[in-house]
Amino acid sequence: MSSSAVSNEKHNEKPKTAIVPTRADNYPEWYLKVIDAADLAENSDVRGCMVIKPWGYALWENIQRGLDAMFKATGHVNAYFPLFIPLSFLEKEAAHVEGFAKECAVVTHSRLITVDGKLVPDPKSKLEEPLIVRPTSETIIGASFAKWVKSYRDLPLLINQWANVVRWEMRTRLFLRTAEFLWQEGHTAHATSEEAVEETMKMLGVYAEFAEQWMAMPVIQGEKTAGERFPGAVQTFCIEAMMQDRKALQAGTSHFLGQNFAKASGIEFQDDKGALVHAWTTSWGVSTRLIGGMIMTHSDDDGLICPPRLAPEQIVIIPVIQKPEDRDRVLTYCKALEKELEATIYAGSPVRVHVDARDMRGGDKAWQWIKKGAPIRLEVGPRDIDNDSVFMGRRDKGPKEKTGVTRAAFVAGVATTLQEIQDALFARALAFRDQHTKQIDTKEEFYAYFADPPKKKQSDPTPIHAGFALTHFNGDPALETKIKEDLKVTVRCIPLAPGEPGTCPFTGQPSAKRVVWAKSY
RNA sequence: CGGGGCGUAGCGCAGCCUGGUAGCGCACUUGGUUCGGGACCAAGGAGUCGCAGGUUCGAAUCCUGUCGCCCCGACCA
Numbered sequence: 001m002s003s004s005a006v007s008n009e010k011h012n013e014k015p016k017t018a019i020v021p022t023r024a025d026n027y028p029e030w031y032l033k034v035i036d037a038a039d040l041a042e043n044s045d046v047r048g049c050m051v052i053k054p055w056g057y058a059l060w061e062n063i064q065r066g067l068d069a070m071f072k073a074t075g076h077v078n079a080y081f082p083l084f085i086p087l088s089f090l091e092k093e094a095a096h097v098e099g100f101a102k103e104c105a106v107v108t109h110s111r112l113i114t115v116d117g118k119l120v121p122d123p124k125s126k127l128e129e130p131l132i133v134r135p136t137s138e139t140i141i142g143a144s145f146a147k148w149v150k151s152y153r154d155l156p157l158l159i160n161q162w163a164n165v166v167r168w169e170m171r172t173r174l175f176l177r178t179a180e181f182l183w184q185e186g187h188t189a190h191a192t193s194e195e196a197v198e199e200t201m202k203m204l205g206v207y208a209e210f211a212e213q214w215m216a217m218p219v220i221q222g223e224k225t226a227g228e229r230f231p232g233a234v235q236t237f238c239i240e241a242m243m244q245d246r247k248a249l250q251a252g253t254s255h256f257l258g259q260n261f262a263k264a265s266g267i268e269f270q271d272d273k274g275a276l277v278h279a280w281t282t283s284w285g286v287s288t289r290l291i292g293g294m295i296m297t298h299s300d301d302d303g304l305i306c307p308p309r310l311a312p313e314q315i316v317i318i319p320v321i322q323k324p325e326d327r328d329r330v331l332t333y334c335k336a337l338e339k340e341l342e343a344t345i346y347a348g349s350p351v352r353v354h355v356d357a358r359d360m361r362g363g364d365k366a367w368q369w370i371k372k373g374a375p376i377r378l379e380v381g382p383r384d385i386d387n388d389s390v391f392m393g394r395r396d397k398g399p400k401e402k403t404g405v406t407r408a409a410f411v412a413g414v415a416t417t418l419q420e421i422q423d424a425l426f427a428r429a430l431a432f433r434d435q436h437t438k439q440i441d442t443k444e445e446f447y448a449y450f451a452d453p454p455k456k457k458q459s460d461p462t463p464i465h466a467g468f469a470l471t472h473f474n475g476d477p478a479l480e481t482k483i484k485e486d487l488k489v490t491v492r493c494i495p496l497a498p499g500e501p502g503t504c505p506f507t508g509q510p511s512a513k514r515v516v517w518a519k520s521y
Numbered sequence: 522c523g524g525g526g527c528g529u530a531g532c533g534c535a536g537c538c539u540g541g542u543a544g545c546g547c548a549c550u551u552g553g554u555u556c557g558g559g560a561c562c563a564a565g566g567a568g569u570c571g572c573a574g575g576u577u578c579g580a581a582u583c584c585u586g587u588c589g590c591c592c593c594g595a596c597c598a
Contacts, residue, residue, distance in 0.1 A: 018559085020533090028592065036532095043590080102596070136598095170522070170596060177597070238598095250598060289598055320557050363558035370559095381557055391557075399559090460525095461592060488594090521598090 017301035018371050018399075027245040028461045032174065034295055037371040038304035041174050048172040048179030052288070055372060056175075058312030059291050060182060064162065066214045066309070067184065067286070070206050076158040076186060081140050083164075084131035089139040092264035096138065099231025103168040105133040105179075133166040138232070138257070138283055141187045142265030149189060149269045149279060156199070157189040175292030176249075176521055183287035189267055189279040193258070196280035197235075200256040203284040204237045207252035215290065216307040216426035217241050217297045218433055219251060220516055222493025227477050230283075234258035240492045240516065242433040243296035246467040248492045248518040251293050254284035292521075297429050304373030305395050307425050308418040309347050313354040315414070316374045318365050320381030331357060333385050337378075337407065346415040347422075370399055375421050378410075392417075396424045436467030439514065443505050446471060450487040450519075468492070468518045472511030474504040483517075492516045 019037060023030045035041055040056030052060065068078070084107060091097055111125035134140065145157060166180050186203060190196040204221055211219045219239035229236040233255040240248045262268070262278040271277050298305040308314050317338060319330045334355045341353045354374075356365055362379070369377050370393075379391040379402070390410050393402040394417075410417075440446045446469060453463045473479075473491065483506075484490050492515075499513030 016559085026592090032591080047589085099597090165598095167597070169598095171594090181598075183598075253598070285598075287598055318558095322556070361556080361558060361560080363556090363560085365558085367559050379557065383557075 018303050018367060019301050022301040023244055024464075026461055027464060028173075030301070031292075031296060034299050034304050034371075035174050038373060040291070040295075040304070043174070046179075048169060050174050050178050052182075055312055056291065059294070059306070059310055060288060062310045062312065063210075063214075063286075063290055064184070067206075067210055068160075068162075070210060071160050071184075071186065074158075074202060074206060076160045076188075078162065079159050080161055080163070081137050081144065083134060085134050085137070085140045087130045087132055089143065090132060092139060092142075093232045093261055095260075096232035096264075100135045100167070104135055105166045105168055107131040107133065134163070135165055135167045136283075136285075137161065137163070137165075137185055138187065138261050138281075139265065142261050142267060142281070145187070145189050145262075145279070145281075146266040146268070149267055151269055152191050152271050154269060155189060155191045155279065156195060158186075158199075159188065160184055160186045173292075175288055175295070177289070181287050181289070183285050185283060185285040188282045189262065190281070191269070191271065191279065193280050196258075196282050197256050200235070200237060200254050200282045200284070203282070204239065204252075204254040207239050207254065207284070207286060210286075211239055211241065211251055211290075211293075212426065214307070214309045215294050215297070216309075216422055216429060217251070217293055218426065218430045220493060220495055221497075222495040222516065224253075224493060225475070225477070225480060225491045225515075227480055228490065230255045232257065232260050232264075234260065237496075238493055240518075241293055241297060242429075242436065242468060242518075243293070243521070244299075244432065245296070245464045246436045246518070247465070248468065248516070248520040249289070249293045249296070250492070250520065251290060252284070252286040255282060257281045257283060298425050299373065302399055303371030305425065306373040306375060308375045308422045311352065311373065311375050313352050313374050314346065314418055315341060315351060315353045315376045315378060316369045317353065317355045317378045317380055318362060318369070319355065319357060320362055320379050320384075322381065326382050330381060330385065331355075334380050337380065337390070337411075340411055341414060344411065344414055346418045351414060351418070366393070367399075370395065375418060376414075394421055396421045396428075433468070437470065438467065439470045441471065441502075441505055446505060446517075447487065450489050450517075462519075465519055468516055470514040470516060472502040472504045472513070473515045474507050474509040474511055476507065479506055488519055489517050490520060492518050492520060 019030055019033045021029055038055060039053050041050045041052045044051045090100065108127055108130050109121035109125045110127060111122040112119045113122040148154060149157060162184050164180055164182050169177050169179055172178050188199050190199060208219050208221050211217045219241045221239055224236040224238055230253065235256040237254045238250050239252045241251050243249050259278040259280055261281050267279040268276055269279060294310065295304060298307065317334045319334045321327050321330050338353045338355050341351050344351050358365065366377060373395055375395050377393040384390055389404050389406045391402055391404050392410065438449065440449060449466045449469055452465065480491055494515045501513065502511050504511045
């Protein structure tokens with residue numbers, strides 16, 4: 001082999017990435033490797049249920065903190081309702097039963113006994129009425145609301161619950177779809193339809209704001225078609241985000257339930273004229289799925305990228321200690337810098353700083369923090385201390401791209417820098433979505449746009465598809481079903497943003513505005 | 522629940538077709554040389570080959586069953 005052949009071979013090698021495979025090579029596996037490398041979560045011994053590890057749970061805590069403040073600012077209060085729901089409650093709303101019956105965990109016994117050395121449910125302890133583990137709490141919360149509401153003066157009732165729910169899914173994926181997941185569910189009751197609709201839209205807006213401002217994840221607000229509606233809802237609204245495989249992720253939902261659940265649960269009140277009427281209710285929720293959305297919106301082939309407002313640690317200080325005699329001096333300096341940074345405020349909270357003083361090689365340490373997605377890495381060694389400077393690496397830039405800054409300038413500008421990273425991530429995600437969103441006006445182009453390249457093996461992941469398509473649509477559910485069968489593509493939402501009327505390319509019929517089509521999670 | 526792939530050291534894999542009782546890389550430990558950095562050299566520790574049966578003198582390897590994981594499909598936040 002000639003020397004030029006050797007160098008050619010080297011030249012053809014892919015650049016080394018911390019995550020193998022890369023997004024382009026195998027997207028679903030890349031996703032799992034990012035979670036593993038960042039130490040966010042792992043599968044548990046219970047099928048379909050995950051263990052959320054500290055770094056992943058800290059992300060959830062930050063999501064909770066941000067959303068909870070927004071809920072409270074809009075007049076909501078937290079409460080807690082039972083994990084178990086009597087089976088008969090679920091039967092009260094016909095569409096609701098239909099929607100959830102297939103995926104319920106059912107509790108039938110209250111005691112175990114040992115038979116031939118094995119624990120089995122005691123037949124004598126069989127429950128009169130089986131309990132289901134809540135898949136959502138409309139019915140059990142409705143029962144409380146029925147007791148609490150007597151007069152129009154009791155309304156509106158604005159309640160939120162942070163809880164876990166169980167839906168026995170066929171196929172699960174960490175964060176995106178697990179049998180048990182953590183979420184919040186808001187439940188409200190109102191005197192009029194108008195007020196309930198206003199609430200539904202307000203909370204959708206809160207979700208959109210949170211997704212964009214906190215998670216740096218651009219979303220499209222819109223309404224679901226009848227086929228995608230929540231079981232029992234009159235209208236379902238959602239925020240939809242584009243992942244890096246260009247699939248859509250439903251990141252949050254807000255439902256206008258009309259009087260359906262009020263009638264089912266007997267939520268009645270006397271209005272200001274003395275008439276006995278049913279309340280109008282809403283429900284809205286987001287779940288740990290948001291973490292999946294965050295991972296797939298921002299992360300790259302070197303691992304997780306946390307938007308600063310959600311990052312468990314926003315700045316990681318890595319002491320550079322070459323000689324043992326430098327150790328005390330460098331660590332003391334780093335601790336002082338940590339204190340100083342923690343005294344500064346970013347986005348309304350003290351900056352979260354961590355000094356990584358573990359006894360290991362600096363390079364390994366830096367890469368671990370890259371894989372965990374810490375927004376800013378600071379390397380501080382004797383030379384920096386002498387110059388009164390720090391060496392900064394930003395997670396939104398390349399791993400080797402590092403810049404020296406004076407300590408004072410860094411501290412003074414830290415909030416600005418964090419916001420720059422936050423903004424850069426949002427801008428990047430928005431540009432990506434725009435780049436892979438296309439207005440389409442003919443059926444042929446639509447089918448060509450969503451046509452999958454052939455797979456080599458059946459076990460290969462679905463090839464990355466084109467993205468979002470914006471087309472006119474006459475709203476026919478049968479047509480939507482046909483397209484889903486043909487292409488696995490659905491209407492993700494009818495955007496709330498104003499649009500121009502036009503012609504449905506599939507039927508030639510008039511259409512009020514363009515809708516968003518995509519493959520989805 | 523259907524189709525496909527895969528379970529061998531903490532992690533990633535080879536060996537399996539053509540049975541002869543286990544190997545590589547990373548990680549780990551120790552020593553040395555390095556070191557503003559995902560180091561190098563040397564030595565070393567670590568595996569009932571997913572589990573259970575069967576065939577055989579002998580099974581990681583062949584057969585049957587079973588459990589789990591991943592991908593694809595149907596269902597869904």
